[in-house]
Amino acid sequence: MFNIPKKDAITFVLFAIVVLTMPIWLTPFGASYPALLQKFAIYALLAVGYNLLFGLTGYLSFGHAAFLGVGSYAAVWSFKLLSMNPVLALSFAILFSGIFALAIGYISLRRSGIYFSILTLAFAQMSYKLAYSVLSPITHGETGLQLTLQDPRAIDLMFIERGSSLPTSNLFGISMSGYSGFYFTAIILLIGFFIAQKITSSPFGMMLKGIKSNENRMNYTGFNTKPYMLTVFVISGIYAGVAGGLLSITDPLAGAERMQWTASGELVLMTILGGVGTLIGPVIGAWLIKYFENIFSAWNESVLHGFFAFLPDGFEDIVVTISSKFVGEGWHLTLGLMFVLVVVFLPGGIMEGARRIGTMFKNNKDKKPKQTSDSEKQSSDSEKGEG
């Protein structure tokens, strides 16, 4: 169960180090505060799970925000009704997002390609609208679902008295806000990453890649592809549900805006930006987008003046005026340009860029003697064949 290829094991260890030391190495970037760190870990988990579906099978779902929302609501209801324990909340998030994904997947997977995408989009938008209207007894509509002092919290109140202030989620006394909250989300991210690695390298993962490559051939090779698709759809939906649950655990408030299609779109952006089908790529994409959204968007002209202070005065003003259009509220512009550049020049995302640089160094090292021998062999082969 725990033996994975050596290369994967190295990747995992490096990834774990990077994730767990985030509070240190993000400090110079001004992003090392718990609320943002938690988001980094949560959205990375979401992207890793999304990539299992989109990256391995090529099925583009536009509805993962729905699972994120369901996970959030399930977790908050678990807090309200039973206990502030995050493990319990996550169990409910897994259960409900799983059931939800099973239902939506069962219907959406009757079609493939663009029709599948549209069906998932329709279901997600339906969930979003319903959360605002018909389902507001469950979702509390526009105000969002939040904790109140009168919540039953049946399990918790068996052991402790009802306090005078709102409780926070805690794992046997360890608060889920602040840095301990970050480490909780980080550990869940690492578990999710490990499972994703395991799935990718398993025969099951190989079949999924086969579906992406040539679903027709899969059928004629004797595979019933539908149950494979449904399984990975549910797994991927559960990842989103867990991410939603974690959002509620670190901040016990669930709103319907999490289910809007823009949230699903953002997830697609993250995956494509980082590199579809790679394990690390979506994580990098998620971090980049969340960094832009939270830090880059807060840059204003005075920050820029500080940054360009070394330039002559008049020139500095011009540079600041131009660059100010790309930061602050203009961060979408920068992100959009970056996305365009990546899609045009690096269709495999940032990971492809990294790979290209890697092979460039390799080629410089051993001046490709291998290639010549290959082509020699080929030509001698064809000569033999003709003779």
Place this chain on the structure above:
Amino acid sequence: MAKASENVVLHVADVHKTFGGLHALSDVDLSIEEAKTHAIIGPNGAGKSTLLNIIVGLLPPTRGAVVLDGEVLTGKKPHEINQMGVARVFQTPEIFIDLSVIDNVMVSAFAKRDGAFKLRFSKSLESEKEINQRAVKILTEFGLDDKMEEHAGSLSRGHKRRLELAMCLIQQPRILLLDEPTAGMSRHDTNTTIDLLKDIKATGMTIVIIEHDMHVVFSLADKVSVLAGGRIIAEGTPDEMRASTIVKKAYLGEAS
């Protein structure tokens, strides 16, 4: 089917297929015998591909049935039909171009075990190793052992065809269907493919081959059926077909 003799593997029984008002196939009755190579020839639009599509379950016949070893295939899905032992090679090689050559063969080899869908995250390691060994063995036999880690998409057309054949044969099918296996190939590639198919035939494989190239047909076939206008107009040994005036007329389009 009672009238099928013992050594008939695949029986296409009175198959009709109409598309709207068009009769693509009428009264097609074929018996494919064990360990024989049966060629189906005919001019363009004769219904050869339709027939193959009906056998593998892509199209339902309007009337009639396809029977493999006494079991009716008609109405089953393509993956079920493959599981029963029907493997197909396509006109343009259908392979997993994004996967490595060895993975292509391994996916195929997994089909028998996992095609009907079972999840086994653990315990699969031992048999995965066995499957890997089988895949390496068959690729060595097919002369692709030096390309195992390459992307299948980067192979030459002839090698893609070899790979597709390897993918079919690792499943040890009951019957192998070949849809113009040498279409678009150079004379040299065609000859290598014929040699390869002769080797496969020598193992006792039952083969159905659809082919335009008479050179291929006459080098391989034990029996030839001529399809024209959706009907089988002649059937016999390659030599008989070569001499037949009906066949010549059908091909040359002369009024009979």
